[in-house]
Amino acid sequence: MQRTDGLSAPSDAAAAPVSKALPRARLTWAAPGLWAMLMIHVGALLALLPAARPTPAILWSALGSFTVRNFCVSAGFHRYFSHRAFRTHRVVQFLFAFIGGMAVMRSALWWAAQHRLHHRYADREGDPHGTLRGFWWAHCLWFIDAANQETRLEELRDFARYPELRWLERNEFVPIAVFVAACAALGGFAGWVWAANVSTVLLCHATFALNSVSHRFGPRRYATRDRSTNLLSIALLTFGEGWHNNHHRWPGRARLGEGWREVDLSWLGIRALARLGLVWGVRR
Ligand SMILES: [Zn+2]
Ligand SMILES: [Zn+2]
Helix, strand or coil, X not given: CCECCCCCCCCCCCCCXXXXXXXXXXXXXXXXXXXXXXXXXXXXXXXXXXXHCCCHHHHXXXXXXXXXXXXXXXXXXXXXXHCCCCEEXXXXXXXXXXXXXXXXXXXXXXXXHHHHHHHHCCCCCCCCCCHHHCHHHHHCHHHHEHHHCCCCHHHCHHHHCCHHHHHHHHCCHHHHHHXXXXXXHHHHHHHHHHHHHXXXXXXXXXXXXXXXXXXXXXXXXXXXXXXXXXXXXXXXXXXXXXXXXXXXXXXXXXXXXXXXXXXXXXXXXXXXXHHCCCEECCCC
């Protein structure tokens, strides 16, 4: 296996000038993520049909698909690809990108590039989902802004050199198609509704809440120059990402919760992977 270490971490704390006038927003129907996002919301509404009544096995599989993809977005897309908070094998890196790509939040390269911009310009002009344009912009409208559709590979040169990651970036619907087909094949109509749609809607809104709720409501431990907060409710839903003010203060750390009271499930997962020898160089 090829190792992926030896690279420098991104400059999370780079400063940016403050501007008074924001560039005009241009929402676009051509946003690649828009149609997949609409389809999973419609699919989740079908849960109201009697034919979609879930069995306990289907509910467990929906929880499982939520858990595995949540971990790959939190530990993979965020702490690994965006912040290089630990190192891993190339195969594990690909699995993080592929399984995280099933969460309908586009590719690992697109996601991490946007997130690095978020940290550089947090809540100021240049932040793709900054709160300057309001709550719903930060939550989801930024996702369909024409200015945010391209993958900013120049922000992610450390990972853009892997051809398999660039392939996933060009074919971001492949993991989604594999995931949806597996849910339908294993669980039928109800399995497709709950494991592929309901769990994905919950996962997307939990993650988006980090940009909206966690930059607006809740207490702040550190006086960071952004509006990030710490919220237990969001931390539970996002496997620890809700300790967002801690994270903006220490963006390179693999552990976001501070102390045992601040539950951080992804940290527990990263620690377990480290014990298995699958990740190393964990930054604390
Ligand atoms: Zn943030
Ligand atoms: Zn971050």
